[in-house]
Amino acid sequence: MSNHFIPYGRQLIENDDIEAVVDAxxxxxxxxxxxxxxxEDMLAxxxxxxxxxxxxxxxxxxxxxxxxxxxxxxxxxxxxxxTFVASANVGRLCGANVDFxxxxxxxxxxxxxxxxxxxxxxxxxxKLPKIVIPVHFAGQSCDMEQIYSLSKIxxxxxxxxxxxxxxxxxxxxxxxxxxxSDITVFSFHPVKIITTAxxxxxxxxxxxxxxxxxLFRSHGVTREEKFLEENHGxxxxxxxxxxxxYRMTDLQAALGISQMRKLDSLVLKRKELASKYNDxxxxxxxxxxxxxxxxxxxxxxYPIKVKAxxxxxxxEYLRSKNIGVNVHxxxxxxxxxxxxxxxxxxxxxxxxxxYAGAISLPLHPQLTDEEMNFVVQxxxxxxx
Ligand SMILES: *Cc1c(COP(=O)(O)O)cnc(C)c1O
Numbered sequence: 001m002s003n004h005f006i007p008y009g010r011q012l013i014e015n016d017d018i019e020a021v022v023d024a025x026x027x028x029x030x031x032x033x034x035x036x037x038x039x040e041d042m043l044a045x046x047x048x049x050x051x052x053x054x055x056x057x058x059x060x061x062x063x064x065x066x067x068x069x070x071x072x073x074x075x076x077x078x079x080x081x082x083t084f085v086a087s088a089n090v091g092r093l094c095g096a097n098v099d100f101x102x103x104x105x106x107x108x109x110x111x112x113x114x115x116x117x118x119x120x121x122x123x124x125x126x127k128l129p130k131i132v133i134p135v136h137f138a139g140q141s142c143d144m145e146q147i148y149s150l151s152k153i154x155x156x157x158x159x160x161x162x163x164x165x166x167x168x169x170x171x172x173x174x175x176x177x178x179x180x181s182d183i184t185v186f187s188f189h190p191v192k193i194i195t196t197a198x199x200x201x202x203x204x205x206x207x208x209x210x211x212x213x214x215l216f217r218s219h220g221v222t223r224e225e226k227f228l229e230e231n232h233g234x235x236x237x238x239x240x241x242x243x244x245x246y247r248m249t250d251l252q253a254a255l256g257i258s259q260m261r262k263l264d265s266l267v268l269k270r271k272e273l274a275s276k277y278n279d280x281x282x283x284x285x286x287x288x289x290x291x292x293x294x295x296x297x298x299x300x301x302y303p304i305k306v307k308a309x310x311x312x313x314x315x316e317y318l319r320s321k322n323i324g325v326n327v328h329x330x331x332x333x334x335x336x337x338x339x340x341x342x343x344x345x346x347x348x349x350x351x352x353x354x355y356a357g358a359i360s361l362p363l364h365p366q367l368t369d370e371e372m373n374f375v376v377q378x379x380x381x382x383x384x
Contacts, residue, residue, distance in 0.1 A: 047176030
C-alpha cells in the first residue's frame with residue numbers, strides 16, 4: 001500500500017475546534033480575554049489542582065516555574081537526560097547549574113534509586129539541587145511518591161515535566177494534581193496529546209507559586225491588590241519583578257477548551273492503538289514499552305528498542321517507506337552545548353543505551369489499521 005507519509009504524531013482538529021477558534025477570532029478579545037481563564041479552570045479542575053497558568057509553550061511554563069521557585073545563579077537543577085532539551089535549558093536560562101539523573105532501564109524514566117545515590121553524594125559536597133524535574137516519558141508518570149519522599153529529606157522542589165502526560169494517572173490521582181510536586185507542566189504542541197498549536201500550562205496548589213508564575217508570565221507587572229507602592233490612579237500598573245511576555249492568546253485557549261473536551265477519548269484511542277501494537281509486535285526481537293502497574297500512561301509515544309547495531313538500518317528502512325519514525329531522545333548531556341559545560345558520553349549509561357536502540361513508531365488518534373499494519377510489516381522486513 002500507501003506511499004503517503006505517516007507521521008509519528010499528529011493533531012486531531014475537527015469542525016468544533018475550528019468553530020471555537022473562529023468564534024474567538026470574531027470576539028472582542030484575541031488575547032488576555034475570558035477564554036484564558038476558562039481554559040485554565042477547565043484544565044485545573046480536570047487534573048485536580050487548585051491553580052493553573054496558561055502560557056505560550058511548555059518551555060515557557062518550565063521557565064516561569066523555575067523562576068517562581070526562586071532558581072538562580074549558583075543553584076542546581078537536576079533532570080533526566082532522556083528528555084527534550086527544554087527540561088534542562090530552563091535551568092541554564094535562570095543562571096543555574098544543570099545536572100542529570102540517569103533513567104530506569106525498563107520505564108526510561110528518572111530512576112529514584114539513582115536519584116537517592118546522587119543526593120547522598122551531593123549532600124557530602126554541599127551541592128544539593130534546588131529543583132528536580134522528573135519527566136514523564138512517553139506519557140507514563142515517574143514514581144512520584146518516591147521522588148517526593150526524597151524531596152522531604154534533601155529539601156528540593158519538584159517540577160513535573162508532564163509535557164507527554166496530560167490525561168495520565170499516577171496511583172489514585174491525575175498527573176497535574178501536584179500531589180507529589182510543587183508544579184506540573186504540560187505541553188500543547190501539535191504532536192502532544194491535545195494541542196493549542198503552541199502552548200503550555202503550569203499547575204500548582206500553592207497560591208504563592210501561582211501568583212509568582214502569573215507575574216513572570218506577564219512582565220512582572222501586577223494588579224492593584226498586589227501593588228508594593230502607592231497607586232497613582234486608575235491608569236496605573238506596577239512592575240514589581242522582572243518578567244516576560246509568555247502569554248497564551250485567546251485563539252489558542254479557544255482551541256484548548258475544545259480539545260480538553262476530547263482529552264479522555266483521545267487518550268483512550270491511543271491506548272487502543274498501543275495495545276494493538278503490543279499484540280502485533282510481541283514476537284519480534286524488539287523491546288516494547290513497559291507499563292507500570294501504579295500508573296496509566298497517556299501514550300504520547302510508542303517507543304521500541306531494537307538492537308543498537310540495527311537501529312540506523314531499521315530507522316532508514318522505515319523512513320524510506322515514508323513512515324515518520326523518530327527518536328526520543330538524544331541524551332541531553334551529549335549535546336554539544338552540554339558537552340561544552342563538561343558533560344561526556346558515558347556519564348549516564350542507561351539513557352545512552354536506550355538511545356542507541358530507540359525508535360518511536362507512529363502513534364496518533366488518526367492512525368488507521370491499514371497504516372499500522374503497514375508499519376508493522378515494514379518493521380518486520382527491516383529486522384530480517
Ligand atoms: C515538547 C516537550 C517540551 C517543550 O514543549 P513546548 O510546548 O514545545 O515548549 C518540554 N519537555 C518535553 C519532555 C517535551 O516533550
